[in-house]
Amino acid sequence: AQSVTQLDSQVPVFEEAPVELRCNYSSSVSVYLFWYVQYPNQGLQLLLKYLSGSTLVKGINGFEAEFNKSQTSFHLRKPSVHISDTAEYFCAVSGDSSYKLIFGSGTRLLVRP
């Protein structure tokens, strides 16, 4: 069975500092990996996705993530965060033969001035 672990429930960071949000997955088959962001009182918005090819994936709003198969990780990074990046971030995985997205429990990024 597939699962996604986001170890950090909340990550506080100062504005213009770099940030990394961690995501680890477990799966016995090839995977597709996604990061979504949810701003207050809104739905989820796709930040980026890994399907195949280059392990470094660039997304919107200056975010990027790196797929590491040996460590079964897909960590999200941004070199310099803004106040407006304050939101909940969800990592998700879908498996080889399933369209179902399995979501992690989310990480709240809190950017302070």
Add this chain to the structure above:
Amino acid sequence: ETGVTQTPRHLVMGMTNKKSLKCEQHLGHNAMYWYKQSAKKPLELMFVYNFKEQTENNSVPSRFSPECPNSSHLFLHLHTLQPEDSALYLCASSRDNSRDSQFFGPGTRLTVL
């Protein structure tokens, strides 16, 4: 604006009421999904429709009844709900039910008194 709209955005209902949530997508997608997002819990997939046919019912209680009259519209009919059903209900769509990216609506915040 993701191309997926949901109405109403907020709903308060008593346990004996009957109400419906509506989702509409303007993306030409063929697959639509209902998710439940409760506080402190990962997103839970409830139902999946592909080309108007239900392909997934994730052990959802019968007090939730989905309807998909066409590929653009999805409803969730609610009756005799419980207070623990209070949550954010998110609709999503994707091109088909493969591992394509899902696009989410803003959600309906449901409170059951």
